[in-house]
Amino acid sequence: MERIGLFVKQDKAAQEKADALAAWLRSRGIGVVRRESFQQQLGRCEDRDPEVDAGGIGCVFVLGGDGTFLSASRWIGDAGIPMIGVKFGDIGFLAEISEDALFSAAEAVINGEFSIESRDRLQIRIIRSKEPYLRETVVNDVVINKGALARLANIETYIDDHYLTTYRSDGLIMATPTGSTAYSLAAGGPVVHPAVEGFLVTPICPFTLTNRVLVVPSSSRIKIRLGEKASDIVATFDGQQGVELDSSDEIIIEKSGVPLNLIKLPGYNYFDILKAKLRWSGGRI
Secondary structure, rough: OOEEEEEEOHHHHHHHHHHHHHHHOOOOOOOEEEEEOOEEEEOOOOOOOOOOOOOOOEEEEEEHHHHHHHHHHHHHHOOOOOEEEEOOOOOOOOEEEEEEHHHHHHHHHOOOOOOEEEEEEEEEEEOOEEEEEEEEEEEEEEEEEEEEOOOEEEEEEHHHHHHEEEEEEOOOEOOOOOHHHOOOHHHHOOOOOOOOOEEEEEEEOOOOOOOEEEEEEEEEOOEEEOOOOOEEEEEEEEOOOEEEEOOOOOOEEOOOOEEEEEEEEEOOOOHHHHHOOOOOOOOOO
């Protein structure tokens, strides 16, 4: 690899470990492209930093937690660069490697002792007044929910242009299998293995108790329209960026053409991480 990217949480321990890793890589003749995590924002994201220049970057090490990993995925954008997460603090689903194992993991990556696991992402387009307004891509989820006001949101939902229902709820989550262990899980959704070809539609505190989580094929095209007189409704993308929605907006959600590529090292198993994170019975990693 000519260059390796480092995406680092704004945390003293992570910064110090990144300094050491950068020096270690340079001593082996590998260039380093370094970026610190950015803050969450509300708005159209027009002023967001440009995506990484992918030329010569073999992979990206993310030093932080799952939130930092999601920020890094936004930085990479559609470049498709493989990523590996190094956790600081609580264990994460995306940041799997412990900081103590960082240098052995880096050695394995340099030597090509890894595999690539692709994860589906969602592409979101917002059409406002019949004109393209915003385009985003997420790893975990897009959430349509109400803001500070307590009234229910009326969310008209279509699957492949076929009317499904109008959710009267606090909001609606559209999640990937990777995102099934995030907000969707807290809202009562199932855990879905990342290899499953499907997406989740999870209502948040629905007024109609028979509205349950729906799993649809990953080939589905989900269309969202807000009910009349909708106000104080926000769309958030991976909990990293957000935008206020207008009552005239049409939100289109479908599978992205570019997946997230994860570096998987030997000996790491999804179910071990799952049971450790959710504190199930059995040994912990």
